[in-house]
Amino acid sequence: MLQDLSTERMYQILTPEGRVVGELPDLPAEQLVSWYRWMIFGRVFSDRLVALQRQGRMGTFTPLNGQEAASLGLAAPLQPKDWLAASYRETLSYLVRGVSPLAIMEWYRGYITQRFSREKHCLPLQVVLAAQTLHGVGIAMALKYEGKPEVAVTVCGDGATSEPDFNDALNFAGVFKAPIVFIVQNNGWAISVPRQRQTAVEHIACRGVGFGLPGCVVDGNDLLAVYRVVADAVARARAGDGPTLIEAITYRMGAHSTADDPNKYRSQAELQAWAKRDPIARFRKFLLDRFILDERDDGRMCEEVKAEIQEIVETYEALPPQNPAQLFEVLYADMPPQLQRQRLDMVAAS
Numbered sequence: 514m515l516q517d518l519s520t521e522r523m524y525q526i527l528t529p530e531g532r533v534v535g536e537l538p539d540l541p542a543e544q545l546v547s548w549y550r551w552m553i554f555g556r557v558f559s560d561r562l563v564a565l566q567r568q569g570r571m572g573t574f575t576p577l578n579g580q581e582a583a584s585l586g587l588a589a590p591l592q593p594k595d596w597l598a599a600s601y602r603e604t605l606s607y608l609v610r611g612v613s614p615l616a617i618m619e620w621y622r623g624y625i626t627q628r629f630s631r632e633k634h635c636l637p638l639q640v641v642l643a644a645q646t647l648h649g650v651g652i653a654m655a656l657k658y659e660g661k662p663e664v665a666v667t668v669c670g671d672g673a674t675s676e677p678d679f680n681d682a683l684n685f686a687g688v689f690k691a692p693i694v695f696i697v698q699n700n701g702w703a704i705s706v707p708r709q710r711q712t713a714v715e716h717i718a719c720r721g722v723g724f725g726l727p728g729c730v731v732d733g734n735d736l737l738a739v740y741r742v743v744a745d746a747v748a749r750a751r752a753g754d755g756p757t758l759i760e761a762i763t764y765r766m767g768a769h770s771t772a773d774d775p776n777k778y779r780s781q782a783e784l785q786a787w788a789k790r791d792p793i794a795r796f797r798k799f800l801l802d803r804f805i806l807d808e809r810d811d812g813r814m815c816e817e818v819k820a821e822i823q824e825i826v827e828t829y830e831a832l833p834p835q836n837p838a839q840l841f842e843v844l845y846a847d848m849p850p851q852l853q854r855q856r857l858d859m860v861a862a863s
């Protein structure tokens with residue numbers, strides 16, 4: 514299907530009004546309802562972490578509101594052994610892959626957490642913009658050398674595409690046909706810098722051409738469209754046909770982080786226009802219209818999710834403080850001698 518896709522038009526299956534305009538993927542109703550629940554989970558979780566931060570119970574947090582469809586849709590087509598290397602914005606992508614909410618909460622609290630387990634094949638959330646794209650290509654090349662059937666997916670923001678790392682990653686992946694999918698979550702802003710300041714080309718996905726990669730633009734607030742496009746690109750990488758660059762057009766409804774005030778740089782009119790494209794409302798309408806979900810199930814599900822998150826918060830707050838010695842333990846498989854000495858000094862001093 515990727516042949517049908519182009520950077521000329523934005524691929525879409527459901528319009529913001531919930532009208533079907535593309536080919537629906539053949540998926541069971543339970544799958545669709547479970548995805549809907551995950552999007553609600555992502556939003557409630559994000560809101561809760563913002564509230565905890567405001568009360569001094571959480572570190573700086575980067576909300577994902579508005580980007581639930583892109584975050585879920587990019588992770589949903591992956592097999593458990595495929596790899597994901599993404600940024601601080603993709604908390605929902607990680608949760609869907611089975612990373613524990615506690616891992617995310619510890620990470621945002623500033624703990625050195627060991628809960629990003631290798632079994633989930635997710636690298637820890639990356640803050641250094643675009644560095645994860647290189648890590649993703651490295652993993653993809655390792656998979657290729659070892660003749661493994663898995664692929665890597667790497668995700669960054671629109672602002673991160675201006676980093677040298679992003680360009681190096683695309684170039685290397687293009688030349689060596691790495692089994693990887695690059696996804697750019699174009700949410701309109703890099704903190705206060707608008708998307709227009711990152712590149713003069715019309716779509717970020719067009720930049721793939723310069724590296725020999727096919728690119729496509731997808732409506733990032735259309736869960737089924739993101740799923741479909743990423744599933745095709747993953748299949749392409751798995752078949753040995755090389756990397757793809759996908760641009761998901763979405764919008765960050767909240768602040769960049771709990772340390773940011775977006776009212777200083779963007780208009781209410783822009784926010785209101787994007788509120789009409791809400792990814793959860795769009796998918797909900799689709800499910801209700803098709804009788805896959807009813808209002809009562811929906812209400813019950815929201816309450817369940819809130820209760821589940823409340824329990825997670827209680828577990829999180831009962832966690833012991835960080836053991837400083839752990840700082841040394843997560844970086845190297847074999848700790849170098851100077852770090853072993855520093856670790857012993859630290860333990861002795863504490």
Ligand SMILES: Cc1ncc(C[n+]2csc(CCOP(=O)(O)OP(=O)(O)O)c2C)c(N)n1
Nearest residue numbers: 602640641642670671672673700702703704
């Ligand atoms: C290499 C590097 N430079 C600068 C920063 C500071 N910084 C953190 S987030 C951010 C904006 C990123 O915007 P974008 O890539 O669009 O991702 P978004 O936050 O919108 O998801 C910047 C400049 C950083 N983390 N890393």
Ligand SMILES: [Mg+2]
Nearest residue numbers: 670671702703
């Ligand atoms: Mg951005």
